[in-house]
Amino acid sequence: MSMRITFLGTAASIPTAARALSAVAIQRKGELFLFDCGEGTQRQMIQAKLGFNRKTRIFITHKHGDHILGLPGLLQTMSLLGRDKPLQIYGPKGTADFLEAMIITVEFSLRFPVEVCEIENEGLVLNEQEYEVHSAWAEHSIPSLAYALIEKPRPGKFHPERALALGVPKGSLWHRLQEGKAVKVSDEQIVRPDDVMDPPRPGRKIVIVGDTKPSDKIAKFACNADILIHEATFAEDLAERAAKDLHSTPTGAALVAKKAGAKLLVLTHISARYGDPAILLEEAKNVFPHVIVAEDLMRIDVPLKD
Amino acid sequence: MSMRITFLGTAASIPTAARALSAVAIQRKGELFLFDCGEGTQRQMIQAKLGFNRKTRIFITHKHGDHILGLPGLLQTMSLLGRDKPLQIYGPKGTADFLEAMIITVEFSLRFPVEVCEIENEGLVLNEQEYEVHSAWAEHSIPSLAYALIEKPRPGKFHPERALALGVPKGSLWHRLQEGKAVKVSDEQIVRPDDVMDPPRPGRKIVIVGDTKPSDKIAKFACNADILIHEATFAEDLAERAAKDLHSTPTGAALVAKKAGAKLLVLTHISARYGDPAILLEEAKNVFPHVIVAEDLMRIDVPLKD
Numbered sequence: 001m002s003m004r005i006t007f008l009g010t011a012a013s014i015p016t017a018a019r020a021l022s023a024v025a026i027q028r029k030g031e032l033f034l035f036d037c038g039e040g041t042q043r044q045m046i047q048a049k050l051g052f053n054r055k056t057r058i059f060i061t062h063k064h065g066d067h068i069l070g071l072p073g074l075l076q077t078m079s080l081l082g083r084d085k086p087l088q089i090y091g092p093k094g095t096a097d098f099l100e101a102m103i104i105t106v107e108f109s110l111r112f113p114v115e116v117c118e119i120e121n122e123g124l125v126l127n128e129q130e131y132e133v134h135s136a137w138a139e140h141s142i143p144s145l146a147y148a149l150i151e152k153p154r155p156g157k158f159h160p161e162r163a164l165a166l167g168v169p170k171g172s173l174w175h176r177l178q179e180g181k182a183v184k185v186s187d188e189q190i191v192r193p194d195d196v197m198d199p200p201r202p203g204r205k206i207v208i209v210g211d212t213k214p215s216d217k218i219a220k221f222a223c224n225a226d227i228l229i230h231e232a233t234f235a236e237d238l239a240e241r242a243a244k245d246l247h248s249t250p251t252g253a254a255l256v257a258k259k260a261g262a263k264l265l266v267l268t269h270i271s272a273r274y275g276d277p278a279i280l281l282e283e284a285k286n287v288f289p290h291v292i293v294a295e296d297l298m299r300i301d302v303p304l305k306d
Numbered sequence: 307m308s309m310r311i312t313f314l315g316t317a318a319s320i321p322t323a324a325r326a327l328s329a330v331a332i333q334r335k336g337e338l339f340l341f342d343c344g345e346g347t348q349r350q351m352i353q354a355k356l357g358f359n360r361k362t363r364i365f366i367t368h369k370h371g372d373h374i375l376g377l378p379g380l381l382q383t384m385s386l387l388g389r390d391k392p393l394q395i396y397g398p399k400g401t402a403d404f405l406e407a408m409i410i411t412v413e414f415s416l417r418f419p420v421e422v423c424e425i426e427n428e429g430l431v432l433n434e435q436e437y438e439v440h441s442a443w444a445e446h447s448i449p450s451l452a453y454a455l456i457e458k459p460r461p462g463k464f465h466p467e468r469a470l471a472l473g474v475p476k477g478s479l480w481h482r483l484q485e486g487k488a489v490k491v492s493d494e495q496i497v498r499p500d501d502v503m504d505p506p507r508p509g510r511k512i513v514i515v516g517d518t519k520p521s522d523k524i525a526k527f528a529c530n531a532d533i534l535i536h537e538a539t540f541a542e543d544l545a546e547r548a549a550k551d552l553h554s555t556p557t558g559a560a561l562v563a564k565k566a567g568a569k570l571l572v573l574t575h576i577s578a579r580y581g582d583p584a585i586l587l588e589e590a591k592n593v594f595p596h597v598i599v600a601e602d603l604m605r606i607d608v609p610l611k612d
Contacts, residue, residue, distance in 0.1 A: 014383050015349040021379075039379040040346045043321040063413045065382045069375075073327075073345040076371045077320050094411065101407035105400065107369045107448050142413050 003028045003204060003302040005227065007294040008044035009036075012233045012247075012269040013066050019296050020044050021066045022269060024208055024229060026149060028131070032056045035147060035208040035229075041070035042077045048297055052078045053085060057126075059133070060091030061210020062144035063098065072102040079111045086113035090125055090135075092143045093118050119145060130154075131203065136221040138212030140246045145210060146218050148225070151203025154304075155180065155193075163196045202305050207262075211269065213243065214252030219259035226302060228262040229294070231269035235279050250280045254287035268294040309334045309510055309608040311533065313600040314350035315342075318539045318553075318575040319372050325602050326350050327372045328575060330514055330535060332455060334437075338362040341453060341514040341535075347376035348383045354603055358384045359391060363432075365439070366397030367516025368450035369404065378408040385417045392419035396431055396441075398449045399424050425451060436460075437509065442527040444518030446552045451516060452524055454531070457509025460610075461486065461499075468502040508611050513568075517575065519549065520558030525565035532608060534568040535600070537575035541585050556586045560593035574600040 004027045009020035021038025025048065032054050034041070045052070052074075060068055071089070078087070089095060096116040103110060119125060119135050122145070126133040131151045138144045158178050160170070167185045168174065176183050182192045207222040208229045222228045233247035242249050248256075250267055257265035265288055270277055277293040284291040310333045315326035327344025331354065338360050340347070351358070358380075366374055377395070384393070395401060402422040409416060425431060425441050428451070432439040440454045464484050466476070473491045474480065482489050488498045513528040514535045528534045539553040548555050554562075556573055563571035571594055576583055583599040590597040 013386055015352065017349075017353050020349065039376065040349055043323075043326065043346055046321065047323050063411075065379055065412045065414055068412065069379045069382075070345065073371055073375045076375075080319055098411040101411045105369075105404040105407045106371045106374065108371055 001029060001304060003206075005206065005229075005300040005302065006048045006050065007266075007268060007296060007298045008034075008041055008048060009038045010268045010270055010294040010296055010298075011038075011066070012231070012271045013064075014272045015040065016272045016275075018275075019270060019272075021070065022061075022210075023070065024268070025050055026206060028149075030054060033133075033149060034058045036061055036067040036210060037070040037074055038066045039069040039073075042074040044296065045074075052081050053083045055085060057088045057090065057133075059125075059145075059147050059208075060089065060095055061138070061146070061208070062092060062140060062142055063094050064142065064211065067210060068095075068098060071099065072106065072108070075099075075110060075114065076108055079109065083112045086115060089114060089116045090119060090133075091116070092145060093120060134221070136218065138209055138218055139215045140211040140213070144212055146207060146212070146221055148205060148207045148221060150205045153200035153202050156198030156200050158197050163191070166191045166195060168196070204302050204305060206302065207260075209256075211247060213246045214248050214256050216256075216259065219256045222256065222260035222262055225260055225262045226305075227264050227266060227300065228257050228260060229266045229268055230256060232267040232280055232284065232293075233269050233271050235274065236283050250284035250291075251287055254284040254291060257291070258288045263290060264300075265291040266294050266300070267291065270294075307335055307610060309512075311512065311535075311606040311608065312354045312356065313572075313574060313602060313604045314340075314347055314354060315344050316574045316576055316600040316602055316604075317344075317372070318537070318577045319370075320578050321346065322578045322581075324581075325576060325578075327376065328367075328516075329376065330574070331356055332512060334455075336360060339439075339455060340364045342367055342373040342516060343376040343380055344372045345375040345379075348380040350602065351380075358387050359389045361391060363394045363396065363439075365431075365451075365453050365514075366395065366401055367444070367452070367514070368398060368446060368448055369400050370448065370517065373516060374401075374404060377405065378412065378414070381405075381416060381420065382414055385415065389418045392421060395420060395422045396425055396439075397422070398451060399426060440527070442524065444515055444524055445521045446517040446519070450518055452513060452518070452527055454511060454513045454527060456511045459506035459508055462504030462506050464503050469497070472497045472501060474502070510608050510611060512608065513566075515562075517553060519552045520554050520562050522562075522565065525562045528562065528566035528568055531566055531568045532611075533570050533572060533606065534563050534566060535572045535574055536562060538573035538586055538590065538599075539575050539577050541580065542589050556590035556597075557593055560590040560597060563597070564594045568594075569596060570606075571597040572600050572606070573597065576600075 008023035011019035023041040230253040314329035317325035536559040
């Protein structure tokens with residue numbers, strides 16, 4: 001079952017010819033998760049062929065313009081293209097006011113339901129059958145959330161030969177076992193899922209951190225993440241500026257990834273001054289080897305775990 | 307003296323991979339005029355290397371999102387890049403409310419003066435030493451303005467040999483004549499500008515029409531325009547849809563250009579359905595031969611007139 005991450009916008013604050021403003025998309029089983037929605041996100045979605053009418057949830061990290069100013073245009077385009085499915089938007093307090101102000105002051109008709117859920121306390125945001133979304137406060141100049149998309153474990157591998165050997169015929173009883181239910185094959189014998197299946201397989205964990213200074217709390221939140229997407233606005237020579245503005249350097253982001261035990265760190269939210277991000281990559285690698293720098297429209301397919 | 311038109315965004319309503327949302331820039335003697343500011347305009351300005359700190363005036367045709375949603379991000383980027391010059395924004399009623407709502411609901415600090423001038427009555431918008439800007443109501447589903455940038459005539463060619471023959475020595479007296487003032491060369495003789503200069507040379511006239519159905523009033527407004535930039539959202543097979551939504555077809559736009567006696571018609575605001583705009587060009591050419599279809603980042607240098 002595929003999970004694809006597409007980096008729609010990887011610039012910090014100001015776009016460049018090569019980098020649009022903040023947005024990361026995750027596609028999972030026909031569902032789209034969008035993290036932040038900087039100006040231009042709708043056009044990047046068109047470039048990436050993500051579609052505007054699928055089941056979609058949008059998560060806003062914080063209310064700086066470079067992370068939210070793409071929302072009104074995206075909603076308008078969805079409307080114009082005849083979207084009928086509801087859309088859920090999660091974000092810090094003020095997200096609803098922003099959208100309401102846009103809809104009132106721009107000539108704008110919304111033709112599908114938009115549900116805005118403002119997050120006041122960090123923790124569980126969503127609990128679906130196959131995954132959860134959690135939030136945690138990062139450390140920035142204004143309230144800024146990090147999000148984790150965490151799949152629940154999926155059943156272990158089913159062994160048909162074991163089921164047959166235990167007298168369970170192919171058919172509905174196999175299905176019951178695969179659903180985690182025991183089946184009775186005779187008055188004396190009950191077969192349990194463990195008898196015919198391997199242990200559950202862990203789900204994937206993707207963590208997206210909006211603007212933040214390096215944070216031990218976020219390192220815990222990102223514990224064992226398969227992918228940690230973390231901002232790295234400034235290189236080390238601007239470490240003072242990064243500290244003052246509550247942003248991260250590659251070194252800071254890499255230390256968070258190391259503490260978290262993340263499998264892969266992806267640096268994004270790159271200042272316009274780094275036409276070539278090689279210095280950012282080099283600095284991060286000195287601390288944490290499994291790191292790449294995001295580029296616009298870069299994709300990562302995250303494999304299922306055994 | 308150069309005048310350069312850059313088409314920053316040429317899409318209608320929804321952007322495409324090739325076309326950004328509405329915006330046209332005109333550079334004239336170091337000054338920048340921006341007509342409409344759809345989402346993504348700031349990034350197109352970066353692509354076109356237009357700069358964010360020059361003398362700039364922005365003219366909004368109407369309050370549909372695809373024409374104004376780029377404003378907040380543009381102002382924010384100007385702020386972040388340290389703009390210090392004031393910025394003037396002209397637009398229909400509601401433009402100020404929109405900007406105020408953005409500034410209140412987005413975490414956003416504006417570090418330079420923004421002067422918003424709402425246009426309630428069509429007519430003269432600006433009267434500067436070398437040019438005027440006029441507005442006229444177009445015919446759309448909401449109040450929508452057309453704008454004309456009209457240069458005042460510039461002095462005719464100065465003939466030094468005539469000045470010398472009339473006894474005017476080279477120097478400050480030549481300058482006075484060139485400024486249109488008579489000079490006294492002796493008690494008996496006054497030399498007037500007409501004696502040493504050709505008749506004034508006409509200025510250039512550029513007309514930008516936002517969303518509109520074809521309009522005789524706009525044809526008059528665009529009378530003798532050097533360049534008429536007119537929307538052509540739908541081809542002729544969608545003429546009914548164009549009429550219903552108060553948009554134009556290429557035929558409609560071409561008829562306006564013909565009535566106006568425009569020298570060049572540029573079609574823009576192209577629906578996403580026309581990946582290849584050849585049909586639009588063909589339809590317009592049947593009515594008016596001097597026509598092109600705008601592409602993003604296309605430039606037109608408008609020469610001085612003799």
